[in-house]
Amino acid sequence: MAQHELIDQTTYDPNRLLDALLEKMNLKNDAALSRMLEVAPPVISKIRHRRLPIGASLLIRMHETTGMSIRDLRDLMGDRRTKYRLSDAQGKPKPATPEVNAPSLH
Numbered sequence: 001m002a003q004h005e006l007i008d009q010t011t012y013d014p015n016r017l018l019d020a021l022l023e024k025m026n027l028k029n030d031a032a033l034s035r036m037l038e039v040a041p042p043v044i045s046k047i048r049h050r051r052l053p054i055g056a057s058l059l060i061r062m063h064e065t066t067g068m069s070i071r072d073l074r075d076l077m078g079d080r081r082t083k084y085r086l087s088d089a090q091g092k093p094k095p096a097t098p099e100v101n102a103p104s105l106h
Helices: 014-024 030-037 041-048 056-066 070-077
Strands: none
Touching: 014 030, 014 041, 014 056, 014 070, 030 041, 030 056, 056 070
8 A cells, every 4th residue: 555645754743743733632631532533543544644644635634623723733733745646536627427317206
């Protein structure tokens, strides 16, 4: 399985971000953090062990829950990217699908 480019960055440290959230929200452990962020506990574990990057939806949830800016959250985890790559499929309208002739009910 290929790793995400963020995980390979030398400055990336998700533990620093997770520990900062624990402290800011006065939480005792990762289980409490997972409940606060409404994610399954294995998600936090996978992030801590760098098997899963912090995705955009989780980053937004962290922002909404803590009130910290996205920039501050990204700085805490060491994400120094200034641009994000979007896949070719993102932002494009879905291709038109041919209509299926449904039988008439009359």
